[in-house]
Amino acid sequence: MNLGIDQLPNACDVLVVGAGPAGSAAAQLLARGGQDVVLIDQHAFPRDKTCGDGLIPDAHRALHRLGVWDAVMSEAQPAHYVRCIGPRGGRLDVPATLAVLPRRRLDEIVCRAANAAGARMFAPLRFLSPIEQGDTVVGARLQQGEVMRELRARWVVLATGATAPALLAAGMALRQAPSGVALRGYVKHPNMATHLDVLEVVWQRALAPGYGWIFPCPGGVFNIGVGTVDYGGAAAPNLRRVFDNFTRLHAPARELLAGGTLLGPLKGAPLRCTLDGARLSRPGLLVTGEAAGSTYSFTGEGIGKALETGIHAAEALLGGAARDDAAVRADYEARLLALKPRFVLYTQANRANRHPWLADLVIWRARRSARLRQRLAGVLDETRNPGDLFTTKGLLRLFTE
Ligand SMILES: Cc1cc2nc3c(=O)[nH]c(=O)nc-3n(C[C@H](O)[C@H](O)[C@H](O)COP(=O)(O)OP(=O)(O)OC[C@H]3O[C@@H](n4cnc5c(N)ncnc54)[C@H](O)[C@@H]3O)c2cc1C
Structure with a gap:
């Protein structure tokens, strides 16, 4: 952990930028899959991350x-x-x-597991910008203090969380504001x-x-x-x-x-929520975790989906060894889009944040309906289709459940 820039190789298979849950999850699976992985973070670990934990x-x-x-x-x-x-x-x-x-401990555990699987972790090391060949990303410019280095990589995975600078530098931000x-x-x-x-x-x-x-x-x-x-x-x-x-x-x-x-x-x-606000991929680069908007609206929960999207990035890259870049990107984007209905539900539920009486209504009805309680538990543990619980139609149906 926390290797210095002087030990940075000139090239690797995959550069993962950001060692939060998304980046460390991707790095671990990629290393386990036999890839030569460099994982970097702008902060030395362990580090704190402002979160509800x-x-x-x-x-x-x-x-x-x-x-x-x-x-x-x-x-x-x-x-x-x-x-x-x-x-x-x-x-x-x-x-x-x-x-x-607390995230200081959680993120260290997940990052150490990536390290143990063979991903080399360099920190503090900041991603400045991608190296491009035409439209394809072929590496990145990195910085530690006053020292700058270039690292060539077959793929770059951006897992830089909710802040926009890295997304902007990589040409992936569709929206700067969180x-x-x-x-x-x-x-x-x-x-x-x-x-x-x-x-x-x-x-x-x-x-x-x-x-x-x-x-x-x-x-x-x-x-x-x-x-x-x-x-x-x-x-x-x-x-x-x-x-x-x-x-x-x-x-x-x-x-x-x-x-x-x-x-x-x-x-x-x-x-950054609702799986929007960023392009998910470009040739040579995937965006994952909260950088891709993987946090749920309504309650702001995002650790699980950051881990999950990081896992999808690794699986798409590992599955793509025999395929071309476009196939890897298509696979990854399809995996993320398949998660979209859950994000839509949380976006609809976000109405309760603007109109708290809706929370009263759902709580009042659910206390009287075992079926509705089961449905809510099923939404939380993702064993049930999210459905339309928080649309106007869904709310009206509360009175008949
Ligand atoms: C106050 C608050 C409360 C929350 N509560 C919860 C909760 O209770 N449960 C829950 O599930 N979610 C919660 N969330 C959401 C959760 O924190 C995020 O969804 C989660 O951290 C996203 O993980 P990630 O790996 O995508 O990004 P992050 O955890 O943000 O990790 C990104 C990493 O990238 C690094 N990085 C950024 N830019 C660069 C760069 N240029 N170069 C190198 N490294 C870089 C950062 O240092 C960081 O370590 C909360 C968020 C907030 C703000």
Whole structure:
């Protein structure tokens, strides 16, 4: 881990840029598949990543696929319910396989697994721009401090997360602005750990067009935050103010801040959602993870789909050894487009962030309908077709279920 630029080779099969969940997942599978992989990140690892740290079922499945689930769960705080809380105080506990582990640890585990599989990790090393031959990417210009180097690669995989500079430099950004923003802090409150052992997601008018969360981490620490996605072209809301509203109006959040110890400052970060905002590929280059918009709207969850899209990038590249570049790109893009219906559902559900009374309505109905509760659990663990739950037609149907 953290090799220096002086050890950088001149060429490799695949250069993976960004060692978050998407990049490390891709790097591990590519290395396991026999590719010579260079993985780089602009930050030396371990590094923090501003996040809610919640692992929903898609993340668990991907962690299994990468062979790191045991390592993650030996440190994570497991949980068995997402508690949805509406503005009128209605509560609904949706069962699922869940866990919380701060990203500093999660990302290190996934990155170390890539390293163990044979991917060489160089950091801090920044991707500046692609090297192009005609329209084809054949490598990248990289920088560490004042030193710049060129690295030739058969493929470049961009997994640079929600910030736009690398996408812009590679000519892949269709949109510079993020889809949303979120803010989080860590609060230590060991007494609350005895009775708050679910992932709470809260909708209230004072948080609109967004949501709040409290997720229990290991060691009596809680990740508490607020976020907002797709605020319709308006200026991004002042998340500090939204956070203050959350900790004033939601009793557990109030209790946490009043009796706990805030560990470090609150931190905000952008989100790129809905599988849009970037081209997915060009000759010699694939875009994966949040750089490709792989984070869900509505709740801002994206670790699982970042891992999953990274896995798809690796599988498309490995399957493409005997095929041409166009076939690899077509395969990869088809894999991502197949995920689109799930993103559409979360985009529709995002209406509840703008109109929190919709959360009340769904919670109220689901508390009275076992079938609807099952459907929501099936959407969360992705065992059921997402359907049209949050369209106008779907909402009207709530009264007949
Ligand atoms: C406040 C907040 C709360 C969230 N809560 C949750 C949650 O509870 N659960 C959940 O599933 N998701 C959550 N998300 C979303 C989640 O953080 C992202 O979906 C996830 O991190 C995306 O993974 P990734 O690998 O695509 O990108 P990242 O994790 O962002 O990794 C990208 C990496 O690329 C590196 N990089 C960027 N540019 C360059 C460059 N030019 N050169 C070299 N390296 C570069 C970065 O340093 C970084 O390490 C939250 C997001 C925010 C902002």
